[in-house]
Amino acid sequence: MSHAAAVEGDVPLGRVVKDGLWDSNVVFVQMLGMCPTMAVTSSATNGLGMGLATMAVLIVANAVIASLRHWVSPAVRIPIFIVLIAGMVTLVDLSLNAWLHDLYKVLGIYIALIVANCAVLGRAEAFASRQPVLASAVDGAAMGFGFTIALTMMGGIREVFGAGTLFANAHLLLGSHFAFLEMKILPETASTLFMILPPGGFLTLGFLIAARRRIQGWLDARSAAHESLPPGSAAAH
Numbered sequence: 001m002s003h004a005a006a007v008e009g010d011v012p013l014g015r016v017v018k019d020g021l022w023d024s025n026v027v028f029v030q031m032l033g034m035c036p037t038m039a040v041t042s043s044a045t046n047g048l049g050m051g052l053a054t055m056a057v058l059i060v061a062n063a064v065i066a067s068l069r070h071w072v073s074p075a076v077r078i079p080i081f082i083v084l085i086a087g088m089v090t091l092v093d094l095s096l097n098a099w100l101h102d103l104y105k106v107l108g109i110y111i112a113l114i115v116a117n118c119a120v121l122g123r124a125e126a127f128a129s130r131q132p133v134l135a136s137a138v139d140g141a142a143m144g145f146g147f148t149i150a151l152t153m154m155g156g157i158r159e160v161f162g163a164g165t166l167f168a169n170a171h172l173l174l175g176s177h178f179a180f181l182e183m184k185i186l187p188e189t190a191s192t193l194f195m196i197l198p199p200g201g202f203l204t205l206g207f208l209i210a211a212r213r214r215i216q217g218w219l220d221a222r223s224a225a226h227e228s229l230p231p232g233s234a235a236a237h
Contacts, residue, residue, distance in 0.1 A: 011131060013138050020142025027150035027205070028212045032119040036110045037151060037205065042162070042196045045170045045181075047155030048148065049103045050110060053096065055144025057088045057114050059137055062128040064088075066136035069129050081124045082115070089114045103173040119143065150208070157204050160185045162196030 026032050033054070041047045064084055065072075072080050093111045096104040104111065114120060123143055128136040160166055164186035171179035194200050 011135055013135060016135060016139050017142045020139060020144075021146045021149070022216075024143075025150060025212070026119045026143055026147040027154075028209050030119065030122075031209075032122065033117045033147065035113060036117070037154065038198060038201045040107060040110055041151055041155040041158060041201060041204075043159040043165075043169075044152050044156035044167045045173050045178075046103075046106055047151035047153075048167075049100070049173060050107055051144070051148025051151040053092050053107070053111060054114055054117065054120070054147055055141065056092055057085065058120055058123060058140035058144040058147075060140075061085045061088045061120060062123055062136040062140035063133050065124045065128040066131060066133045072129075077129060078121075078125070081121060081129075085120055085124065086115045100174065102169075106173060119147065153208060154201065154204050157208075158195045158200050161192055162194070162200060164188055164191040 024030060027034075027037055036050055036054075040050045061081075061084055065081060068080075068084075089112060092114070093104075096107070096111060123139060127139045131139070156166055159168065164184065166183040166185050167178070167181035170181045192200075195204070
């Protein structure tokens, strides 16, 4: 365990990051936040924007809740958590409306619905209310980044096969600095409208969950094989 992890609590920060990105990924493992996952991932740009907005809420909400955990009565903790999360979502909503208005119009009501995202309240209850500020902020960043990766991957796959593009209109929705992301992958004649419709979202999610489980199974088998080797063997090193 690193010194930073030892200072911040019983949970190593490296483990917190691994949980957020892979072992307890919000979409591919916990299967939370399915409403925005299905609704906004018709393009990689929308998925990236929604993921970053949610990550910002997770980081700040986790940090604030962790800093107040000793002063919040267990009897009223859930209403207080919801009020705090709603405040963070309001700030994100107003910020997007002011500085990224095009993205704000695309995401619409789903920004406000971050308040009802089980992943945000779940991390507040399961982690931030029990851990110090730094560990909680790292947990929010890891969970949020894992959520962002999942939404961007889903949006990218659906956009490529549904429209033939990748990160289309990124310069309009995310700002001019993201124009380099825009790519044309397939000709229009090769695109399939089905992929950017709701059934395409469920199909894409199913394949990604299956791929993640297949990779995890391979990693588990490799780890088990490594542990079964004699301690002095060359492969064990």
